[in-house]
Amino acid sequence: MSEQAITRDQFSFWAEVEVRWGDMDAQGHVNNAVYFTYCETARIKLLRSIGVLGRSGGAAQGPTLVTTSCDFKQQVRYPATRDIGVRVERVGQRSFELSYGMFRQGTDEFVAGARSVNAWVDFAQARAVPLPDEVRATLGQYKTESP
Amino acid sequence: MSEQAITRDQFSFWAEVEVRWGDMDAQGHVNNAVYFTYCETARIKLLRSIGVLGRSGGAAQGPTLVTTSCDFKQQVRYPATRDIGVRVERVGQRSFELSYGMFRQGTDEFVAGARSVNAWVDFAQARAVPLPDEVRATLGQYKTESP
Amino acid sequence: MSEQAITRDQFSFWAEVEVRWGDMDAQGHVNNAVYFTYCETARIKLLRSIGVLGRSGGAAQGPTLVTTSCDFKQQVRYPATRDIGVRVERVGQRSFELSYGMFRQGTDEFVAGARSVNAWVDFAQARAVPLPDEVRATLGQYKTESP
Amino acid sequence: MSEQAITRDQFSFWAEVEVRWGDMDAQGHVNNAVYFTYCETARIKLLRSIGVLGRSGGAAQGPTLVTTSCDFKQQVRYPATRDIGVRVERVGQRSFELSYGMFRQGTDEFVAGARSVNAWVDFAQARAVPLPDEVRATLGQYKTESP
Numbered sequence: 001m002s003e004q005a006i007t008r009d010q011f012s013f014w015a016e017v018e019v020r021w022g023d024m025d026a027q028g029h030v031n032n033a034v035y036f037t038y039c040e041t042a043r044i045k046l047l048r049s050i051g052v053l054g055r056s057g058g059a060a061q062g063p064t065l066v067t068t069s070c071d072f073k074q075q076v077r078y079p080a081t082r083d084i085g086v087r088v089e090r091v092g093q094r095s096f097e098l099s100y101g102m103f104r105q106g107t108d109e110f111v112a113g114a115r116s117v118n119a120w121v122d123f124a125q126a127r128a129v130p131l132p133d134e135v136r137a138t139l140g141q142y143k144t145e146s147p
Numbered sequence: 148m149s150e151q152a153i154t155r156d157q158f159s160f161w162a163e164v165e166v167r168w169g170d171m172d173a174q175g176h177v178n179n180a181v182y183f184t185y186c187e188t189a190r191i192k193l194l195r196s197i198g199v200l201g202r203s204g205g206a207a208q209g210p211t212l213v214t215t216s217c218d219f220k221q222q223v224r225y226p227a228t229r230d231i232g233v234r235v236e237r238v239g240q241r242s243f244e245l246s247y248g249m250f251r252q253g254t255d256e257f258v259a260g261a262r263s264v265n266a267w268v269d270f271a272q273a274r275a276v277p278l279p280d281e282v283r284a285t286l287g288q289y290k291t292e293s294p
Numbered sequence: 295m296s297e298q299a300i301t302r303d304q305f306s307f308w309a310e311v312e313v314r315w316g317d318m319d320a321q322g323h324v325n326n327a328v329y330f331t332y333c334e335t336a337r338i339k340l341l342r343s344i345g346v347l348g349r350s351g352g353a354a355q356g357p358t359l360v361t362t363s364c365d366f367k368q369q370v371r372y373p374a375t376r377d378i379g380v381r382v383e384r385v386g387q388r389s390f391e392l393s394y395g396m397f398r399q400g401t402d403e404f405v406a407g408a409r410s411v412n413a414w415v416d417f418a419q420a421r422a423v424p425l426p427d428e429v430r431a432t433l434g435q436y437k438t439e440s441p
Numbered sequence: 442m443s444e445q446a447i448t449r450d451q452f453s454f455w456a457e458v459e460v461r462w463g464d465m466d467a468q469g470h471v472n473n474a475v476y477f478t479y480c481e482t483a484r485i486k487l488l489r490s491i492g493v494l495g496r497s498g499g500a501a502q503g504p505t506l507v508t509t510s511c512d513f514k515q516q517v518r519y520p521a522t523r524d525i526g527v528r529v530e531r532v533g534q535r536s537f538e539l540s541y542g543m544f545r546q547g548t549d550e551f552v553a554g555a556r557s558v559n560a561w562v563d564f565a566q567a568r569a570v571p572l573p574d575e576v577r578a579t580l581g582q583y584k585t586e587s588p
Contacts, residue, residue, distance in 0.1 A: 018312060020311075020331060020334075020335050021334060021335060021338045021466075021467070022331045022334055022335070022466060022472055022474065024350070024466060024467040025203070025462075025463060025465060025466065025467070026203035026462070026465040026466070026467065026469045026519075027201070027202045027203050028202075028350060028467045031187075031463055032183055032187065032212050032215060033180045033181065033183040033184045033187065033463065034180065036179055036180040036183055037178075037180045037314060037316045040178075040179065040180065040314075040315060040316055041314050041315060041316070044315045044372075045373075048373070054174070055174045055175075056172070056173035056174050056318070056322060065179050065219055066218070066219055067216065067217065067218045067219065068179060068216065068217060069214065069215065069216030069217075070214065070215060070216075071213070071214045072212060072213060072214065078338075078467075079339075079342070165459060167458075167478060167481075167482050168319075168320070168481060168482060168485045169319060169325055169327065169478045169481055169482070171319060171320040171497070172315075172316060172318060172319065172320070173315070173318040173319070173320065173322045173372075175320045175497060178316055180316065184461060184463045187461075187462060187463055188461050188462060188463070191462045191519075192520075195520070203465070203469060225320075225485075226486075226489070319497070320497035321495070321496045321497050322496075325478075325481075326477055326481065326506050326509060327474045327475065327477040327478045327481065328474065330473055330474040330477055331472075331474045334472075334473065334474065348468070349468045349469075350466070350467035350468050359473050359513060360512070360513055361510065361511065361512045361513065362473060362510065362511060363508065363509065363510030363511075364508065364509060364510070365507070365508045366506060366507060366508065
């Protein structure tokens with residue numbers, strides 16, 4: 001994650017996540033693993049919005065998470081809502097990369113940044129295959145000029 | 148994560164995690180966020196073993212997660228047990244970095260690799276402070292020669 | 295849970311819960327344990343709205359869950375939002391009982407019904423103590439005439 | 442749950458659950474919803490041991506949870522292991538009922554008691570059907586004389 005300021009205009013797709021009381025752990029703030037659930041929520045909302053349903057939606061091909069990371073900048077406590085911005089960082093032959101920015105609702109207050117790489121997989125064959133052209137094209141629309 | 152083979156001898160502390168049926172998501176394998184819970188389980192076991200209890204244990208100072216990442220190499224399905232190896236990658240002035248290797252129980256079959264950086268924080272002041280000497284020394288014992 | 299129809303007018307407090315993709319388990323619908331998280335979300339929203347913050351909010355006295363149950367009438371799949379109605383079933387000397395009705399958003403379609411009993415506990419003494427009069431009175435306002 | 446003492450000899454099948462640090466919530470003890478995950482873990486272990494794999498295991502018929510409840514007697518904090526005893530309470534035409542007793546590992550210290558009713562469902566038809574004779578017979582072996 002670059003040291004440059006991360007701002008809302010760097011993201012092109014948005015999801016809102018309402019923090020549940022149960023998302024907090026014994027330290028009294030949202031547990032680190034739950035940030036990945038928040039990003040998953042935003043990622044799946046983006047993918048569904050472009051018609052990608054994935055394995056659990058009955059598709060023969062679709063994305064499988066290969067790697068993910070998160071930088072935690074602020075603790076989050078219930079009650080709270082967070083805006084999660086997503087942009088497409090890279091569309092490769094058999095994979096794509098997303099960046100996420102989590103912000104305090106309706107503000108520029110940056111809470112966490114994350115990345116993920118998904119391979120595009122034929123589920124029956126259990127191996128990566130080329131991204132269909134229409135998926136590649138649609139994902140490309142969520143690229144943002146680098147700041 | 149380097150492309151070099153990741154093997155059990157690169158880790159110096161071990162935790163065992165039994166996969167719960169409920170760890171699986173709608174794709175029928177362990178959800179990505181749960182891998183971070185597995186690593187958290189191993190990290191906290193290591194920290195407790197060297198006397199670091201953390202905020203939830205009532206300490207005035209202790210580790211706070213700053214960044215974490217995971218590379219997923221194999222899907223995991225219930226029923227299963229995984230061995231999680233941990234090594235100390237780096238001990239800094241006000242932070243330390245851990246590496247994790249997840250293996251199929253009792254084998255060299257590598258399932259996932261992860262990293263984490265924890266800052267050492269004074270909880271009341273909410274800012275990073277120098278690691279106590281004894282914590283630094285003990286963590287140093289879990290370093291492993293780079294492969 | 296009575297066999298009588300459960301309808302929205304039997305509840306006096308409402309919370310909305312957005313289903314997360316990760317709430318689903320390997321059967322492809324929301325996992326049973328997550329329904330209890332949904333009820334917890336509604337219960338804590340109700341309690342906070344009447345000024346009861348609980349142990350994690352730093353109070354010396356407050357509610358501790360003693361028993362809870364849930365009847366599952368419909369499976370829930372992502373994407374979905376559910377309305378959770380709550381009513382106060384009983385206010386006792388040292389405990390109170392809540393009923394919950396989960397409905398498909400904006401409809402009378404009944405999805406699940408739940409109950410909970412919370413003891414009122416002095417946290418330092420770790421024992422049940424009488425409910426403060428103002429809590430008793432305020433909870434009483436969320437009683438609904440039995441259908 | 443009867444007021445009679447609940448003891449280990451009332452259960453005929455056992456599962457062990459290791460508490461994860463992340464099972465705790467902001468109150469610093471295991472969250473109520475997680476007790477249902479513990480029971481699920483024990484239930485699925487029992488069902489798999491008698492050859493019942495369920496929907497996620499690819500079966501055409503199998504159990505679907507209809508109702509569940511839990512009485513919380515003791516708080517649980519990490520680190521801990523709990524023994525969960527299960528017995529078959531009732532085998533009906535199209536459903537079966539289980540009782541659970543959670544104990545501090547290796548002791549008679551009773552922590553929580555739970556119940557569940559599962560319908561036996563044809564998944565394609567989405568309706569309850571009679572339990573196969575062999576499942577009924579095998580479940581019957583896990584009945585325990587009422588105390």
